[in-house]
Amino acid sequence: MPTITIDKDGTTFDCAEGDTILRGALRAGLGMSYSCNVGSCGNCRFELIDGEVEHARTDPPAWNERDLKRNRWLGCQAVPKTDCRIKFRPDAGSISRDLPAQRKATLVSVTQMTRDISEVVLKTSGSDAFRPGQYALLSVPGIAGGRPYSMANLGGEDGIWRFLIKRIPSGALTGHLFDTAKPGDTVQLDGPYGTAWLRDDCDRDIVLLGGGSGLSPMVSIARGAAAAGMLDRAKLHFFYGGRGQADLFDVDAVLGSDLAGKVTFTAGLSEPEAGWTGASGLLPAIARDTLGDGLAEARLYFAGPAAMAQAVQLMAHEAGVAPDRMHFDEFY
Ligand SMILES: Cc1cc2nc3c(=O)[nH]c(=O)nc-3n(C[C@H](O)[C@H](O)[C@H](O)COP(=O)(O)OP(=O)(O)OC[C@H]3O[C@@H](n4cnc5c(N)ncnc54)[C@H](O)[C@@H]3O)c2cc1C
Ligand code: FES
The missing domain is CATH 3.40.50.80 (Nucleotide-binding domain of ferredoxin-NADP reductase (FNR) module)
Known part of the structure; x- marks a missing residue:
């Protein structure tokens, strides 16, 4: 299991086989700036000081030749191939109250709500805590990369995770969920992620x-x-x-x-x-x-x-x- 060292203060964390540096850091309770988790926003960019990484998603939209020349990578896509030393923008606000973890979920139902939005319900066993407004990465075998979907319900509802998901024309995962998947199928659920959660200590409208x-x-x-x-x-x-x-x-x-x-x-x-x-x-x-x-x-x-x-x-x-x-x- 590769060990990642943060250049600034020597803090280390382990990254499980195949996991990305961003997710390894967040699972260890360390704050690293990010948003989308799919290589599109660029918020998770870091500098590789030492070691070797490769991107899970080939050619992520937020990464270019200039980044490569400066040895800058996307934390949400960079999978370490060796121990690494990195420099990144720390962000204590990105530490999730409920640390993200991989779970096996079972598809319960898919119910159409509008012309192209359906409610997708999954069930997991074990911890099911998240904050209102957070999201999880859903993935299935045969489709590269997890897709982020925000939960529509509250955490702690007996392992139930509800999502309102819009069909993407010719979309890989939405096509699979809406046309092929059956109740009882397994879906990998990784989360919770996201920082746009409800601030419940506030009396403002x-x-x-x-x-x-x-x-x-x-x-x-x-x-x-x-x-x-x-x-x-x-x-x-x-x-x-x-x-x-x-x-x-x-x-x-x-x-x-x-x-x-x-x-x-x-x-x-x-x-x-x-x-x-x-x-x-x-x-x-x-x-x-x-x-x-x-x-x-x-x-x-x-x-x-x-x-x-x-x-x-x-x-x-x-x-x-x-x-x-x-x-x-x-x-x-
Ligand atoms: C934080 C966040 C929360 C979201 N919440 C919701 C939600 O609640 N409801 C909803 O309907 N949509 C949500 N989305 C959008 C959703 O994640 C997808 O863009 C969409 O559903 C993809 O569907 P698809 O696989 O059918 O389409 P496709 O066109 O096949 O998917 C392409 C998208 O998948 C992602 N991706 C990840 N890994 C790879 C990879 N290796 N190769 C190619 N693409 C990859 C990219 O974002 C890409 O844009 C959210 C997106 C973000 C960033
Ligand atoms: S979090 Fe958006 S590119 Fe990595």
Whole structure:
């Protein structure tokens, strides 16, 4: 098992066979900056001082020739072939309360919720703790690489992990889950990961924005806020964005009827068909126009395609939301 030494202070951790340096560090409770876990954001870049690594994903989008020349690698993709000495940006905020671990999960069900989003339910035995807003990497034999999916439920529900997953046209894992997999099949689940988890020690109003599949972690955060009693002290505004009416879903079924009346839910459509009387346009503008000055003091959580996440950041910045009150995942 390769040992990794952090150049700055000599701290060491072991990396299990085939594991990546980022995941080895996080499993050991060490904070290394990251976000997507799939080689797309570049936040986990580190410098290799000594030793040899190879990337699990050939040609990850966030890595280039310049990185190679400077001996910089992506922590989420770099698998050590020898003991290594590395330099990286430490980030205590990335240490998960529940350290990530590999688990064998059983597929319980796949239920269609909108034209292309289905609820996928998995069951594991052993530890099932995670924070609302976190994600897990799901993988199956024959498909290279784990895919990140955010949980929609709360941790500690008898080993049940619920995900709201959007079908990707010609997508490898979503095609497998939606078309081929059967209840009882095994799925590898690695997690929890992610730093956009619910801050439950805060009395500020909560604003959630989920675009398409970004719905999943927002549902978990809404449920977590209710479970923590936060909605007795603060308002929760939940904005969900889709293209047309076929992207809408039964809100009570997805959020749970116990949240009815405690949450202000707004669905906004960017390309509504004739007859739609609800909000229309892009989600950041809908949230800004609905909340006005109230936005600046709120805590924001958002998830969805990278372009949407960037537009929300810009809107929130202009509205005066402090950066340490914005928590988000960009979906790649
Ligand atoms: C933090 C985070 C949370 C997410 N949460 C959700 C969610 O809750 N619901 C949801 O629907 N989607 C979510 N996504 C998006 C989701 O992970 C995938 O992009 C999508 O479902 C991939 O589906 P696919 O395998 O069918 O498509 P494909 O097109 O086959 O998948 C390609 C994607 O798989 C990933 N990948 C990982 N390893 C490899 C590899 N070795 N080779 C190629 N690609 C690789 C890359 O991200 C790539 O973009 C999330 C993404 C991120 C980053
Ligand atoms: S590229 Fe490694 S965490 Fe995003």
